Amino acid sequence: MIKRFFAWLDDRSGLLTATQHALEHPVPPRTGWWYVFGSATLLAFVLQVVTGIALATAYVPSSGQAYDSLKFISEQALLGRFLRGMHYFGASAMVLLIGIHVSRTYLMAAYKFPRELNWLSGAVLLLLTLALAFTGQLLRWDQNAVWSVIVGAAQAGRMPIVGRDMARFILAGDTIGGATLSRFFAFHVFFIPALVFVLIGLHLALVLRHGISERPKAGEPVDPATYRAKYAALLRREGVPFWPDAAWRDVVFGACVVATVVFLAVIVGPPDLGRPPDPSILQADPRPDWYLLWYFAVLALVPAHLENVIIILGPLLFGAILILLPIFNQGERSVRRRPWAGLLVVFIWTTIVSFWYAAQRADWSPDFTAQPLSASVIRSSDPTVVEGARLFHEKGCEFCHAIEGSGGQRGPDLSQVASRMSQLQIEGRITNGGPNMPPYARSLTPEEMRTIATFLATRR
Amino acid sequence: MDPTDRSDPAPSHPSAPSADPDRRRFLTRISIGLSTLVAAVMGIPVVGFLVSPLIRKAPRVWRAVGPVDRFKLGETVNVSFEDASPLPWAGVTARSAAWLRRDSEIQFTAFSVHCTHLGCPVRWFGEAELFLCPCHGGVYNADGSVAAGPPPHPLPQYPVQVRNGQVEILTSRIPIA
Numbered sequence: 001m002i003k004r005f006f007a008w009l010d011d012r013s014g015l016l017t018a019t020q021h022a023l024e025h026p027v028p029p030r031t032g033w034w035y036v037f038g039s040a041t042l043l044a045f046v047l048q049v050v051t052g053i054a055l056a057t058a059y060v061p062s063s064g065q066a067y068d069s070l071k072f073i074s075e076q077a078l079l080g081r082f083l084r085g086m087h088y089f090g091a092s093a094m095v096l097l098i099g100i101h102v103s104r105t106y107l108m109a110a111y112k113f114p115r116e117l118n119w120l121s122g123a124v125l126l127l128l129t130l131a132l133a134f135t136g137q138l139l140r141w142d143q144n145a146v147w148s149v150i151v152g153a154a155q156a157g158r159m160p161i162v163g164r165d166m167a168r169f170i171l172a173g174d175t176i177g178g179a180t181l182s183r184f185f186a187f188h189v190f191f192i193p194a195l196v197f198v199l200i201g202l203h204l205a206l207v208l209r210h211g212i213s214e215r216p217k218a219g220e221p222v223d224p225a226t227y228r229a230k231y232a233a234l235l236r237r238e239g240v241p242f243w244p245d246a247a248w249r250d251v252v253f254g255a256c257v258v259a260t261v262v263f264l265a266v267i268v269g270p271p272d273l274g275r276p277p278d279p280s281i282l283q284a285d286p287r288p289d290w291y292l293l294w295y296f297a298v299l300a301l302v303p304a305h306l307e308n309v310i311i312i313l314g315p316l317l318f319g320a321i322l323i324l325l326p327i328f329n330q331g332e333r334s335v336r337r338r339p340w341a342g343l344l345v346v347f348i349w350t351t352i353v354s355f356w357y358a359a360q361r362a363d364w365s366p367d368f369t370a371q372p373l374s375a376s377v378i379r380s381s382d383p384t385v386v387e388g389a390r391l392f393h394e395k396g397c398e399f400c401h402a403i404e405g406s407g408g409q410r411g412p413d414l415s416q417v418a419s420r421m422s423q424l425q426i427e428g429r430i431t432n433g434g435p436n437m438p439p440y441a442r443s444l445t446p447e448e449m450r451t452i453a454t455f456l457a458t459r460r
Numbered sequence: 461m462d463p464t465d466r467s468d469p470a471p472s473h474p475s476a477p478s479a480d481p482d483r484r485r486f487l488t489r490i491s492i493g494l495s496t497l498v499a500a501v502m503g504i505p506v507v508g509f510l511v512s513p514l515i516r517k518a519p520r521v522w523r524a525v526g527p528v529d530r531f532k533l534g535e536t537v538n539v540s541f542e543d544a545s546p547l548p549w550a551g552v553t554a555r556s557a558a559w560l561r562r563d564s565e566i567q568f569t570a571f572s573v574h575c576t577h578l579g580c581p582v583r584w585f586g587e588a589e590l591f592l593c594p595c596h597g598g599v600y601n602a603d604g605s606v607a608a609g610p611p612p613h614p615l616p617q618y619p620v621q622v623r624n625g626q627v628e629i630l631t632s633r634i635p636i637a
Contacts, residue, residue, distance in 0.1 A: 064551020154579035157636035167636040174633030178547025280540035280557035282581040300596040364597040396588030438607030443589035
C-alpha cells in the first residue's frame with residue numbers, strides 16, 4: 001500500500017525520481033573532508049531558519065517592546081535561552097563555515113570553467129550571510145544594537161552624494177525611533193532570507209548541472225574546450241554516487257557542527273542583553289559581534305586620510321573582486337601552481353584574525369574603568385607625590401596612560417616616564433599636549449600640573 | 461490512480477491557431493507587457509513605501525529640558541528630551557540626549573552626544589574638561605573642538621533658547637554626513 005502510494009506520488013510529481021537522481025548523481029572520487037563546508041553552511045542556515053521561526057513566535061518587532069520580549073524569551077520562556085543561544089552560535093557557525101567554504105573554493109580554483117556562476121551565486125550568498133549576521137545583531141535591540149545602527153548609518157553617511165539619504169534609509173528617519181527596528185526585522189526575517197533561499201536553489205542546481213569539482217592536480221589546467229569531456233570521462237571511469245559515498249562525510253561533519261552549536265548554547269548561552277535601547281543613556285560602549293569586530297579595529301587603526309577610502313571603496317572593491325574573479329576561468333587549479341593564491345588566503349585570514357585580536361584589546365579606547373592607583377604602585381609617602389597620583393586618576397590621565405599595569409593603553413605607558421623625560425618636559429607635554437594628546441593648559445591649574453609632574457617624575 | 465499510466469497528455473508542439481507567427485509574436489508581447497505592468501503595480505508602491513523616510517520632512521520642535529535654575533553656571537550636564545514626532549510604539553527609543561552647558565545667566569550651549577567619527581556616544585569628563593568617545597578614542601575639548609583621535613569635525617551644537625524660565629533645545633537629526 002505504502003509502496004503503491006509512493007509510486008503514485010512519484011508518477012504525478014516526479015519528486016522521488018528527481019531526489020534520487022540528485023542524491024545518486026556521480027561525483028569524483030576521493031573528494032575528502034575539504035568538501036564538507038558548503039553543506040555544513042547550508043545546514044547552519046537551516047538551523048537559523050528553524051530557531052529563527054521559533055524565536056519569532058515570541059519576539060515583538062516593535063522599538064518599544066522588543067527588548068522586553070527578548071528578556072521574556074531569555075529569562076522566562078521554556079527553552080528560550082537555549083534557542084537564543086542556538087540562533088547566536090548558529091549564526092557564528094554560518095559565518096565561519098561560509099568563510100572557510102569560499103576560501104576552499106578559491107584555493108582549489110573551483111570557480112573556473114564551467115563553474116563561474118557557482119562562484120558568483122556563492123559570492124552573493126557570502127554577502128547576504130554577513131548582512132543577516134549584522135541585522136541579526138541589531139534585532140537584539142539593546143543599547144549596543146541601537147548604537148550599532150547609528151554607527152552603521154554614520155558609515156553609510158560617508159558615501160558621496162547619496163550618503164545622507166542612505167543613512168536616513170538605515171535609520172528609517174532622522175533619528176532612531178519606532179520605524180527603525182521594524183525595518184531591520186523585515187530585512188532580517190523576510191527579505192534577505194528570501195534571497196538566500198533563491199540563491200541556494202540556484203547554487204545547488206548549478207552544482208548538479210556541472211558536478212562537484214574534482215580535486216585539482218598540478219599540471220592539469222582547465223581548458224574550456226576539453227574540460228567537460230575529461231570530467232565526464234572521469235565520472236564514467238571512477239565516479240561514485242554522492243549518496244552515500246561522499247555524503248556520509250557531510251552528515252558526520254554537519255552533526256559535529258550542530259553538536260558544537262548545542263554545546264555552546266547550553267554551556268555559554270546567548271549574548272547577554274545590555275542596557276535598554278534608550279539613546280539618551282550615554283554610558284555605552286558599542287561593539288559589533290565577533291564576526292565584524294575586526295572591521296571595528298580597522299576603523300580605529302586606519303590613518304584618518306584613508307578612512308573614507310576604506311569605508312567607501314573597501315566594500316566596493318571586495319564585491320568587485322568577488323564578481324570579477326571568474327574572469328580568470330582557465331589554467332591551473334592546483335594551489336601548487338598558484339602559490340600566490342595560497343599566500344593571499346593566508347594573508348586575508350591572518351589580517352582578519354590580527355584586527356580581531358586588536359579589537360579585543362581596543363588599546364585606542366580610553367579605559368573608563370581605570371581604578372585609582374594603589375599605594376603599592378605609588379610607593380611614596382611624600383604628600384605631593386600621593387596627591388599627584390590622585391590627580392593622575394581624577395583628571396583622567398589614567399584613562400589613556402597605564403602605570404604598572406593600571407590604566408588605559410591609548411597613550412604611552414608611563415611606568416618609567418622619568419627615565420626618558422625630565423619633570424620640566426613632562427609639565428610641558430601636559431600643558432601643550434602632543435601627538436594624539438589634548439593640551440591640558442585650560443583644564444589644570446599650574447599647581448595641579450606641577451603636582452602630577454612631580455608624581456610622574458618618580459616613575460623610573 | 462494508476463501509476464502505470466505514463467502517457468503524456470501534452471502534445472509536443474502546439475498547433476494552429478497560435479502557430480501563426482504574427483499572432484504568436486503579438487501574444488508574447490502583450491503577455492510580457494501585462495506582466496511588467498502587474499510587477500510595476502505591485503513593486504512601485506512597495507519601493508515608495510520603503511524610501512518614504514527619504515521624502516518625509518521631519519518636523520523640528522523646541523523641547524524643554526528643565527528650568528533654568530536647575531543648571532549651575534559653567535557645569536556641563538547630560539539632558540534628555542523626546543524626538544520631534546515619535547511613533548506611538550517607539551518607547552524609550554523616542555528619546556534623544558545632549559550635553560548642555562550653562563555659559564551665563566541666560567546663555568546655554570548644547571552639544572550633540574554623537575561623535576563625528578562614527579556616531580558613538582561621547583561622554584563628558586568634568587575633571588579633565590574633555591568629551592571622550594569610547595569607540596575609537598575620539599577626544600574633544602570643552603568647546604567641542606577636536607583634541608585628539610579620528611573625529612573629522614567638532615561636536616555639532618543644537619540650538620538652545622530660554623523661554624518661560626525653561627531651557628529648550630531644538631530637536632535635530634542625528635548629525636550624519
